[in-house]
Amino acid sequence: MRTRLALPVALIAAISVTATACQSSSGQDSAQPDAKNAPSTASSVADYNPTPYDRIKEGGTYTTVGTFDDQGNPFNVNATLTASRVWAWYNADAITYSPTGEVQYNPDYFSDVKVSVEGGNQKVTLTINPRAVFNDGTPIDWTAIKATWKADNGSDKAYAASSTDGYDQITSVEKGRNAKQAVITFKGVNPSWSSLFTTFLHPKAATVENFNKAYVKKAHPEWGAGPYTVGTWDAHSGDITFVRNPKWWGRQGKLDKRVYVNLESTAAVNAFKNGQLDYVSAVDAESLKQIKGLKGTEIRSGGSPFEYSLYFNTKSSVLADKAVRKAFEESIDRTQIAKIRFQGLDYKEPLPGSAILYSFQKGYENNLSAVLKYAPDDARKALDAAGWKPGGDGIRVRNGKKLEVGYTLLGDDPLDKATAGAFAAMLKSVGIRLDINKADEADFSKILSDRKFDLFLSGNRSMDPFGARYLCDFYCSDRDSNITGAGSPALDTEIRATSKIADLGKQVTAANEVERKALQEYAFLPLFSGPSTYGVKKGLANVGATIFYNPLPETIGWEK
Template sequence: MKRHGLLLPCVALAAAIGLTATGCSASGGAGSSPAGGPATPKTAAAAVDYDPQPYADIKDGGTYTTAGTFDDQGNPFDADATLTAARVWFWYNADAITYSPTGAVQYNPDYYSHVAVKVTGGNQVVTLTINPKAVFNDGTPIDWKAIEATWKANNGSDSKFNASSTDGYDHITSVTAGVNAKQAVITFKGADASWPALFSTFLNPKAANVTDFNTAYLKKANAQWGTGPYTVGSWDTHSGDITFVRNPKWWGKRGKLDKRIFVNLESTAAVNAFRNGQVDYATTGDAEGLKQISGVKGTTIRRGGSPFEYALYLNTKSPELSELPVRKAIMEAIDRPQIARIEFQGLDYAEPLPGSGLLYSFQKGYEDNVAKVITHSARDAGKTLDADGWKTGADGVRVKNGKKLEVGYTLIGDDPLDKATAEAFVAMLKPIGVKVTIRTVDESDFAKVISTHDFDLFLSGNRSLDPFGQRYLCEQYCSTSPSNITGAGTAALDKQIKAVSQIADLTRQIAAANKVEQQELKQYAFLPLYSGPSIYGVKNGLANVGATIFGTPLPETIGWQK
């Protein structure tokens, strides 16, 4: 399952995944902290808080309702899919490999009854023995052909598939049947230590042709191609509401819930619905939201670390941002600690500035690559523009060849905190002669903005669905990657990225990925800003829901504690 393609708008930190988030001063770096707030730790928070309970301690029955809806593209393997696609997919498709909160791999025996990994002649062979009972809802056996179909749709051999990431899939030389059809033998060229991310879920072979891969899940469910303890009960394309019910064709542990319901609500309405008892949890990333979801009768606050990272994206295909010096100057002018102060005000929370788009500071091998490339300095930003021929006009806006340096900032929704952040960017760039105009669009237009690259400056985020950040180096930065929404990169850097993907040793691969990321950051198109805490207001008794970091409690374990 892809990581970096799962983009989400800034406001989505307050509607995060429910699988179980101005003055210009010198940069504060990793030691900075919000004024008057807690001291900044050396690493981001890795705490969890989700009321973990064993299956036996969950009541039979009940309904679990949250805000959320389907997105334009419901196939999470597709480059146009967002976090919403993965969230909904989770409830009616295979969850064959999941992770503990710290990132340990967990094989689901309802799908993979045995997993063997060996290296022969320098090439890794993964053998997946599939549960003999496993079957898709349409009667198609879950066997080696599902693994093969998923590989072929995502390995890049047919560019007509709008695949989010070919990373890892393109290192597989074959997928064949083993001792029988219920065993898939996956052979790699070299080795891939993060292979579990490739087959944490899989496609029904009937959905793995180009047409269905790209279009069959557009605002539509295909329950017949799914599998798992739950299936689609209703999918209202008018209201956007979705209801999942127990799957009568499921062979594993029975789902504890009678119904799992998503209701289509914007973030503000979702908080009000939580306060009124209409939904069972609400999330937030700001002080006002925390105030709104706190103290609600019969609920508790759960908070922990975050598998999110929010970043500023610069569209290199925009005429105003096509020049690298302009992008460099904009990044030099961005006061990241100030953005953190705005985002975390009133939360009693601090974190080091994120230094990578690949790993989090609490992960082994993480390096602060941003600090090695970008230094905040409005004075240096001005010099960068001066050297590129941009002269300050009478109105304070830079001019070159008769054209003013004006860029747009695309703001999703009407959240007050997001507006404050947008206005901060305007204020930071004004002193260096860059005029920023804020353009507000509806939350429902988020996917369209991403897929059509309809922005100059854009703040968005990613949720990590697995702990193998280095394997998404190409998805994030390759110039040909559909998920690289900035359009930055070069053929030479693409070649370096491909070389990193060939490194079998995980430690060496991460070290090499850090070096390449530093070169990619010199394209000045992607600037990590913050992660933030995961904060949930949850009804008392709702188990296996909340701040899990990498953890993914299986859907049949989610429900109400006895």
């Protein structure tokens, strides 16, 4: 699953723009001053103090920054990374991945998994742990798998599903030898099928009404399952506490409590320094400097399956013109943006060239560089040709209207402000005015779902390694998750054809080819990734830079 803003559980958005790395001079397509010394890939290092279950002590509390999201159902199109993370603490974590992306089945949910191909069609047989039960006493059986498929396969448009890809390839979910076995049949072969059922819905949560609305600012622990359940869910403060679940049948959680405290990023750094938090993200050089060297703590830093990109709303009047959008993109020096984001951090990476794969993954290609170069002179010529002539104040004018667009800036983070200022300066140099509109971080989901932006910077986190699966979520014109609104029915057809390719390698090759076409809509500009860097109290196990790995809640705790 990927994770992003208005994207699927697959693509749940990161609310704040935070990263970490180092970079360079204008025109060079690498995120460091000397392109010769640029690494060919971003970091793929994992750093999270991997610790066996039996070496973690009983008891203790684990406290971090966090809160619930507007939409807490990760299968919903308006869910973000926040929702996915909170969900995982009181719902099934049935399938996870290693840091490098190998599939891991959790025997507390799926005691056996068999995959076969008959007559060209794939069949997956999930045998569910006989003891598995939802907290309200409902058995976890084949009906939960069927309910999840029905809600997400796109056949009923009333469901605001995050991603239908893969689910729409399933022709049936049926009872196997008994109710504790689900037999899933696909039309053709789906090599990334595991990403569809990493978690699942209680059948009661899978009605249209509950799927869309039941989890809005609410938890439903009675429909959940797992080693932890909701202790407190404070609608006023936004704080959440998870406690051990007395109805859990599997391997017990090591912690007494898992606590989320609702704090802004600056306050979070101070809380970590004061010992109130066990873990904090170092989002920039300043925060890293503040938390480095604190007694009893350490820095954990590694690769990041995050990518931050600039989104263009093609429904806004000025940005409806593709030639103008291309000129905007040609005016943005991504190396300078990377320099701002990563200043003072000992990290180097190539600039990202794809929405679907990272440079450390097999099959990655720099699709963006094939269709776009930093070329402000070409941008000026294109704007001249489109009828936008320089005005007396340097801002271009056409038919009496100035060439200006809005940039939505969330919160008051200095690094985000500096990034916005850099965009404004770059665009001004070619005759475009950028109006920076400040918005509250709490309005993040609403801004995206209502498309209340011209330009918006946000990030995606990949929760699984199957990037090609999410091509449609980014680029299909008929997808709510494509917040740019760009694309065409013809391109949609080409995108969807890639999902039917059985071989993962061939699927990635085809997806790269189609992505190069999609990027020529000039509505989506990948900017930077950066490492994942965290301050962590010493002794905290299985927490840090994990790449594709999401440690099971019961494996998180304190070393003996």
